[in-house]
């Protein structure tokens with residue numbers, strides 16, 4: 001039973017008491033606050049908001065509430081129905097709308113849902129705007145418009161087909177080259193909207209598609225986070241079918257992971273690495289990922305003359321900001337999130353698939369052979385549970401000063417880059433924990449680096 005209010009939206013479990021869960025009352029409150037923000041930004045003029053949702057079980061219920069509240073708040077609505085997160089973002093851009101709401105709890109289990117809030121560029125609200133929505137949601141001093149000013153639904157359309165067309169029209173996507181290869185691809189879309197769009201995209205690219213969990217029923221066939229432990233089924237099917245590769249997406253299709261022809265994971269961290277490798281071959285420029293992502297992206301970027309890598313704080317908004325600041329040509333997050341600004345500034349699994357398959361079509365090698373062309377890193381993800389009275393900031397600043405002779409980045413927690421490995425320590429905003437991410441040249445090395453920092457942190461707060 002949870003309700004998490006943050007600057008990037010509101011997320012919670014369905015049912016139970018208002019303010020403690022994502023109940024209809026909470027949906028209405030937040031949607032009203034969002035409509036107020038967008039109206040204020042447009043000095044009260046008539047606004048248009050795009051609404052899309054993933055296939056989770058509560059999606060249609062929440063969609064009705066969001067749509068009704070927007071209309072009652074005086075906003076016109078373009079409802080794209082069952083749509084991915086990147087598709088809804090593209091619908092905002094394409095229709096020149098004033099904003100958008102995506103109804104999805106991303107990789108969270110079936111009882112969760114959330115509202116992700118977009119600006120007029122189809123990007124997530126920034127920190128300041130997110131805070132304004134939070135404040136407005138607590139403010140009941142608001143009059144809804146009267147009968148002459150309520151909104152109307154100006155369009156209901158399926159945007160997925162247009163999104164696919166936009167992806168295929170990208171100059172670096174070579175549809176004919178991919179078609180010639182007639183790839184056999186197994187898709188696991190965990191029974192959400194990816195089950196519609198990914199097979200459709202692959203068929204446009206001339207692939208033979210084997211569908212696994214591609215019915216958008218919202219009954220997730222396994223834990224929806226695309227991590228190896230949740231993906232045993234697709235490995236078996238790839239081997240049995242003799243497929244060239246497997247594709248896994250999360251319920252709102254902004255995360256993408258590949259599985260190799262031998263059934264092993266290409267590893268989520270390497271989705272962005274491979275796509276960036278292809279993009280940099282054709283477009284010299286900079287790359288960006290977040291501090292917790294693999295060093296492999298920085299290594300690959302260094303292979304291209306005049307190209308440089310920069311790290312952003314964790315969170316898509318931060319990555320996008322850094323990409324704009326550094327004029328990056330490709331970026332994203334190690335969790336399988338590919339952001340290709342040529343189309344839009346949002347993590348987009350469809351873009352990732354189309355760029356990757358174009359690259360792969362031009363290579364005469366298998367997925368596992370391709371994987372060997374990249375530096376091999378192993379990540380270990382740990383956390384320390386603390387008690388609320390422990391001053392986490394003090395611990396982090398102590399670590400920072402102890403390692404001041406090393407390469408330290410403190411834009412988001414403390415990241416220390418050693419010669420052959422790194423550690424990233426971050427505090428959680430919602431729980432008394434420190435997350436400890438490490439990456440090294442072997443799993444043993446990554447684990448022992450994590451252990452070393454866990455005991456160092458324990459020494460500091462027990463001292």
Ligand code: MG
Pocket residue numbers: 106107250251252253254255
């Ligand atoms: Mg997602």
